[in-house]
Amino acid sequence: MNLILSRPKTEAEAGLAAQFEALGGLNAARRAAFAQFAEAGLPNKRVEAWHFTDLRGAMDTALPLAGDAAGPVGKPESLMPGACVIALVDGRYSPAHSDDLPAHVALCTDTGPMATKDSVLALNHAFAAHPLHLEIAAGCAVDQPIHIAHLISQGQPKALFARVAVTVGAGAQVCLVESASGMAGPHQINLALELTLGADAKCSHIADFAAANSVLVNSLSARLGGQADLHSFAMLSGGALLRRQMFVALEGEGGNVTLNGVQLGRGEEHIDTSLVVAHMAGHGVSRETFRTILDGEATGVYQGKVVVHPHAQKTDGKMMSKAVLLSDHAVMDNKPELEIFADDVVCGHGATVGALDEDQIFYCAARGIAKPEAEGLLLQAFADELIEALPDAAAIPHMSQRVADWLRTRKDVAQ
Amino acid sequence: MLEIRNLHAEIDGKKILNGLNLTVRAGEVAAIMGPNGSGKSTLSYVIAGRPDYEVTAGEVLLNGVNLLEMAPDVRAAAGLFLAFQYPLEIPGVATMTFLKAAMNAQRKQRGEAELATPDFIKLVRAQAKALKIDPEMLKRPLNVGFSGGEKKRMEILQMALLAPKFGILDETDSGLDIDALKIVAEGVNALRSPQRGFLVITHYQRLLDYIKPDTVLVMSKGEIVKSGGPELALELEKSGYKDYVGEAA
Ligand SMILES: Nc1ncnc2c1ncn2[C@@H]1O[C@H](COP(=O)(O)OP(=O)(O)OP(=O)(O)O)[C@@H](O)[C@H]1O
Ligand SMILES: [Mg+2]
Numbered sequence: 001m002n003l004i005l006s007r008p009k010t011e012a013e014a015g016l017a018a019q020f021e022a023l024g025g026l027n028a029a030r031r032a033a034f035a036q037f038a039e040a041g042l043p044n045k046r047v048e049a050w051h052f053t054d055l056r057g058a059m060d061t062a063l064p065l066a067g068d069a070a071g072p073v074g075k076p077e078s079l080m081p082g083a084c085v086i087a088l089v090d091g092r093y094s095p096a097h098s099d100d101l102p103a104h105v106a107l108c109t110d111t112g113p114m115a116t117k118d119s120v121l122a123l124n125h126a127f128a129a130h131p132l133h134l135e136i137a138a139g140c141a142v143d144q145p146i147h148i149a150h151l152i153s154q155g156q157p158k159a160l161f162a163r164v165a166v167t168v169g170a171g172a173q174v175c176l177v178e179s180a181s182g183m184a185g186p187h188q189i190n191l192a193l194e195l196t197l198g199a200d201a202k203c204s205h206i207a208d209f210a211a212a213n214s215v216l217v218n219s220l221s222a223r224l225g226g227q228a229d230l231h232s233f234a235m236l237s238g239g240a241l242l243r244r245q246m247f248v249a250l251e252g253e254g255g256n257v258t259l260n261g262v263q264l265g266r267g268e269e270h271i272d273t274s275l276v277v278a279h280m281a282g283h284g285v286s287r288e289t290f291r292t293i294l295d296g297e298a299t300g301v302y303q304g305k306v307v308v309h310p311h312a313q314k315t316d317g318k319m320m321s322k323a324v325l326l327s328d329h330a331v332m333d334n335k336p337e338l339e340i341f342a343d344d345v346v347c348g349h350g351a352t353v354g355a356l357d358e359d360q361i362f363y364c365a366a367r368g369i370a371k372p373e374a375e376g377l378l379l380q381a382f383a384d385e386l387i388e389a390l391p392d393a394a395a396i397p398h399m400s401q402r403v404a405d406w407l408r409t410r411k412d413v414a415q
Numbered sequence: 416m417l418e419i420r421n422l423h424a425e426i427d428g429k430k431i432l433n434g435l436n437l438t439v440r441a442g443e444v445a446a447i448m449g450p451n452g453s454g455k456s457t458l459s460y461v462i463a464g465r466p467d468y469e470v471t472a473g474e475v476l477l478n479g480v481n482l483l484e485m486a487p488d489v490r491a492a493a494g495l496f497l498a499f500q501y502p503l504e505i506p507g508v509a510t511m512t513f514l515k516a517a518m519n520a521q522r523k524q525r526g527e528a529e530l531a532t533p534d535f536i537k538l539v540r541a542q543a544k545a546l547k548i549d550p551e552m553l554k555r556p557l558n559v560g561f562s563g564g565e566k567k568r569m570e571i572l573q574m575a576l577l578a579p580k581f582g583i584l585d586e587t588d589s590g591l592d593i594d595a596l597k598i599v600a601e602g603v604n605a606l607r608s609p610q611r612g613f614l615v616i617t618h619y620q621r622l623l624d625y626i627k628p629d630t631v632l633v634m635s636k637g638e639i640v641k642s643g644g645p646e647l648a649l650e651l652e653k654s655g656y657k658d659y660v661g662e663a664a
Contacts, residue, residue: 358466363503365487366463366496367513367573368521377516381507381556 015062034126040119066090076149083147091162104140128163138169147177170198184212197228205232211239226252246275250284265298272301279312292323294330319349416441422473433637449634492524494580498570563590600625
């Protein structure tokens with residue numbers, strides 16, 4: 001394939017190309033995916049969907065690919081009591097670290113292609129050598145939450161590509177937990193989760209990404225059949241660069257999607273939530289609600305686009321992003337967008353950025369609560385408002401504790 | 416107990432308090448009355464330590480200790496309580512959580528052990544009952560969506576729990592219905608003791624029928640321009656402030 005790049009490859013791009021060549025003998029789908037990546041390169045701020053996040057700048061080199069769990073592997077943190085853990089170590093399903101699958105859940109390694117316009121997701125498709133595919137049988141409710149735990153073996157900084165697809169059959173119900181832990185590297189991590197929800201299927205997805213000092217891009221792609229329901233919540237913290245990107249298509253009538261998240265950034269961290277929700281059929285409902293807390297010189301991004309296709313009449317869409325800045329040097333970029341091509345829809349969006357309310361802090365102080373504790377109280381409440389809306393109450397304590405831990409360590413971190 | 420000497424304070428460059436002097440002895444209740452904008456709330460905020468006010472001169476002593484050198488939370492732990500004219504809403508923080516945080520923060524500052532949860536709950540329940548506050552309300556975020564009167568009652572509940580040495584009530588009576596006024600006044604009276612002092616800011620003499628003041632002070636343009644006994648409030652009710660506002664000008 002002849003690619004004429006208008007610019008020379010960066011060191012990281014050249015490194016990725018060399019690594020990909022060295023893999024050799026790959027199938028057409030993976031080669032096509034790499035070609036797609038190579039044409040676009042690593043995204044920087046000139047790419048509209050990456051307008052606030054410069055991945056090209058954040059990746060100096062292409063780190064060596066994570067191999068076959070060279071070093072010791074930690075245990076995944078328990079996020080929900082009683083969950084069935086499915087561990088992916090260095091991007092590969094590891095039965096040794098996993099529990100037995102519950103009834104109605106089958107495992108196969110064949111992942112059908114899912115088209116993407118995003119070059120980083122294409123890069124994932126090119127490099128993820130061991131995609132894992134779970135199938136939830138139609139009409140079945142899986143009673144145990146399934147916890148997809150991404151683990152990285154200890155050792156040198158490396159690149160991790162992991163890809164998981166979950167097909168939720170018509171009328172089936174499942175709670176999926178996804179986590180990346182032990183990610184202190186600095187590593188380069190590229191995770192993808194592809195969800196296909198049949199008609200009337202219901203999926204609750206609860207994700208926890210603590211990126212530490214690594215570069216981590218996590219992509220959630222979801223396709224919803226008629227009346228299907230997806231509720232996804234993510235806790236994002238840390239990250240030299242942490243981006244969660246979501247591509248959701250409501251393909252059937254009456255689909256319902258909720259995308260929520262809490263972002264916690266400090267120091268020089270950069271945390272980005274970007275999403276595109278496409279209403280392709282009528283009577284769909286989408287809700288996106290995000291809360292961001294930034295301290296130090298951290299940057300937060302919320303970029304949300306809701307697209308209503310011409311046939312998607314009676315669409316009901318609402319987006320809200322609220323950010324609290326704890327320092328004059330923290331920055332929040334909000335860009336909610338609506339693209340509406342149908343006439344009978346109700347859509348709205350809002351975004352706020354501000355400091356904590358000084359009057360509220362004084363009120364707390366007048367009751368004896370010192371400023372750091374008062375801030376902690378108000379910030380915990382700010383995040384908990386979303387956390388408490390989790391449909392799976394069992395996940396609330398963990399998520400709330402994540403915020404509490406972040407707040408508690410706030411004063412220990414040199415700003 | 417509370418002594419204010421030559422207090423000058425301003426906000427955004429505007430002088431509000433102009434050499435105010437005031438003494439409240441232990442066990443006493445002083446009522447402050449005065450026209451809108453005369454600086455009554457400003458005085459209460461300055462005593463409590465609200466950061467936007469700049470004190471340019473003067474002292475505020477509580478039992479001989481200068482409050483002005485302390486952070487607001489330290490003043491609270493030292494025994495000062497302000498019932499706000501406009502209590503703040505604290506979204507997402509359950510009233511119970513807030514009350515516990517406040518009580519324990521003060522105990523911590525004074526080097527006392529945290530309250531055991533059952534003791535705390537018992538205490539809150541008993542005080543809430545006395546003030547006729549529905550226990551269900553304590554589960555809601557503090558003051559969010561509370562009616563004006565409910566907010567005022569909640570301020571008194573906080574005062575009762577925190578058992579301060581000195582309480583300032585800034586127009587706690589406004590917004591209260593006739594029955595609530597009595598309940599709140601009883602709550603305040605229950606706290607009266609030879610060791611405790613109160614500064615009660617009000618526009619209406621009616622409150623002073625229930626909370627009997629030892630002195631009544633008239634404030635105008637950032638100064639105390641007149642002081643007298645309870646009969647002064649009755650007189651003001653009849654003739655208004657016209658005799659006093661002129662003097663300070
Ligand atoms: N930020 C500010 N900048 C300028 N002036 C201010 C500011 N805040 C308050 N003031 C002024 O200070 C004065 C005193 O206000 P304060 O609230 O203390 O009055 P008050 O006696 O409590 O009145 P009321 O009886 O209406 O409650 C008012 O004239 C008010 O407009
Ligand atoms: Mg006032």
